[in-house]
Each structure stands twice: as structure tokens, then as C-alpha cells.
Amino acid sequence: MKSFITQIRWQFVILYKNNLIAISIAVTAIYALIFYLIKDLPNVEPFLTLLIYIDPAIIGLFFIGLSVIMEHNENVLPALFVTPVSYHHYLLSKIIALSIVGWACASGMTLAILGFDVQWLHFSAGVFFTCIIFSLLGLFVVSFTTEFLSFMLRSIPLMLTFSLPLFNYFGLSDISLFQFSPIQGPLDLTVFSFDTQTEIWPIIWAYLSSIIWIPLLYFVVYRTFVKRIIKAS
């Protein structure tokens, strides 16, 4: 446990050194200002939901991939994995550090527009799960390419595919199959956090869906990452 916490702390140091934390604070402050200015406009909640979804998704997907690419290119990984660091600790510490950054950014935006009038448990779970799923996606993509632009090119279509449930949310489609997609649970939890009238069963289903999908995705990603990156480096 101590080594895991140390790993998380180091991940924060890396994020800090690469200005991700400082710039995320700046981006959140700008978004918060925008939200504060537009809070009296009608129907701003869907816009907020969209940004709360996109920001952690980008942080999770792209930044986890980029950090692995940098470590791979600078030959950090072979050096790291001859130490007794557990592969799980390495992956989970990256995912958790980025998810905390994503959650902090999303919370800042939400506070600016809705104040404390949010169901924080559902909100935090929704944002965290979104960030975790996209971080796993980033790790999956980076397992197949450690070239920066190639990673970006593969990530964008995958991000769009995973985001298809947004079409249902915005009323552009009504495809029930999306209910079973990995991102539907976290998206629902984020939406429910703004609404106190939601029934209990959709909330339970959203948690259940996330709790089933995340370990499943982690299992696939872990195996792929170990086989293609760790064993190959």
C-alpha cells in the first residue's frame, strides 16, 4: 500500500512538472468564468454535462497515453520494471492521479454554475468513472503504438465511438443498445447528480454498469499492456 501511495505521489510530480496541473487549474478557471457568465441562460445544463464529460475524457485518454509514450521513448519503462514496482501499481497510480485531476477540474466548473446544489456522490462517481474508462482506453491504444501522432490518430475515433451515448442524451438518437456501452453508466451518474428527482433504479443500474465494465476493461487493458509494452521493452 505504501509503495502504491508513493507511486501516486510520483505521478502527481510528473503531472506537475509537465504543467498539467497548473494548466488544468487555468482551464478550469476559464471554464468557471464562462459558466458564471452564462449561468442565467436557458438550458445550460446539457452544455455543462458535455464539458464535464469531455474534459475528464481528454485528460484521461490523451495524457495517460502521452505519459506512457514519453516514458517509453526515454527508456524509463525497462528501468522501472526491473525494480520491484508492481505493474498494477504503475497502471493504477497513473489512472488515479489523472482521475483526481479530472474530478477537480469538473468540480470547479460545476461549482461555478450550480454552486453546491449537486449530488456530489453521483457527480464524483460519474466523473471518476469517466476518467478511469478513458484512461484505460488511452492505455489500450498506447499498447499498440508508442508514436505520438499515431496514438492521437487512433485515439480520436475511439473516443468518438465511446462517446456515442451522448447522441441519446442530446436527443439526437434513441438507440437502446447504447445503454450497455461502458460510458453510459458514468454519463448517467453525471446527469443524475444535477437532478434530485431521479428514481433509485436507474441510479443503481448506472453504478452497476460502471462496476461491471471498469474491472472488465482493466483486465483486458492490463493483459494487453503487459504483453505489448512491458514484456516488449
Next chain:
Amino acid sequence: MKNLLLLSITDFKLIFRDSSLRIFLAMPLLIIAMVLFGLPALIEEYPIVQHYASYILMGASLQTSTMFGFIYSMVLIHEKDIQVAKVYGVLPVSKMGFIASRQVIPFTLSALVTFLLLQVQSFYIFKIEDAILFSLLCGLFAPLLSLSVTLFSKNKMEGMTWFKLMNLLVSIPLVGFFIPCCAWAFAIIPTYWVFETLNSMALGEMILMPIIIGFGLSIGLLYLLIWRFSKSHFS
């Protein structure tokens, strides 16, 4: 001058060495396709979107420049990574001229794609001279973005982080259209004048004031960036 032009073309060819970068060059065409086919289909399904067509067009126009800015910033950061920038620093050409010449192609491509976008969209009829001036102004944001992102970044991860912030900053003046009382607060950002120019074009008004201020701010900022870049990139 001839040398600088040659360098600019050679630099552009670097993109074609990397298949990933080549695909990024096709991205602006996707934006055109979305405006040409996607937006009309969306308006047909949801007529309310028609009211926001000019704002969508503003965002789309700027995204073409943003895309080229992104590609070139990654090329420039990469050459910093592999220390090639230091080698460029000993070339027998003026540093500022060299940097400016390398930005000619992203600027030209961005301006051309923006012009094409304005010509193919079916929502407004713009005067050709206004469309040309607007496209040139938009085109300036490719060098502005690529130089600023490269200047602040030590590696690609930082580059991506800075790009996220820059992309937000250039898009933020769009908010001004939804809160007219505070719109002028965004006037310090050059893209405010880009959006104002397109808004005037869409309303059939004169674009003289926004275009002059837009060019003034953007060229001033570009000069500062090139000057700062020449001091730091090659050392």
C-alpha cells in the same frame, strides 16, 4: 529570399515523411465535409440550429487553422526533442526570417481551407473580397498557435497541455455572442475580431473596423512570438 522560400517548401515536405502527419492534413477537409453535409442535415432535423449557424461557421473556420497550428507545433517540438533545432541555429540565414518562412505554408494552407469553407457553405453569401480578407486573418492563427505552443513547451506532453489551453483561449470569445453585455471583455483576444468580422459579414455589414484591429493585433502578436522564438528555439 530564395533560400528562405526553399527552406519553407523543404520544411513542408517533412510532414509527408510521417504518415500520421499526412492524415492530420486531411482533417480540415473533414471540417469542410461536416459544414457542407452534416450541418444542413442537422438543421433539417432541428431547425433551431439555424440560429447558431454563424457561430458554428466561426468555430469551424478557426478549427482549420488550429489543426495546422497543431501539426506544426508538433513538428517544432519534435525538432527540439531531437536537438535538430540547434543545428538549424547555425544556418547562414536570419533566424527571424527563417522562422517566418517556415510559417508561410501553414498560414497559406489555413487561409486557403478557410476560404474554401466560406465558398462551399450554403448559409450565407459573402463578398469575395471580404472572404479573402477573413481567410487571411484566420490563416494567421496557424503560425500564432504553433509558435506559442512550441515556445512554452519542453516536450510533447507539455505541448498537448498548452495546446488545450490555447485552443480554449482562441475559442472563448464566441461566448461573447451569448452575453452581449460582457462581449468587449474578450476584445483583447485576437480571435474576438475574427468572430466579429464573420459576424459582420453574415449580417451584411462593413468589416473594416474588426478586420483592421484583427490584423493589427494578430500581426503584432506574431512579430513578438517570432522574436521571442528566435531567442529560445535554437539554443
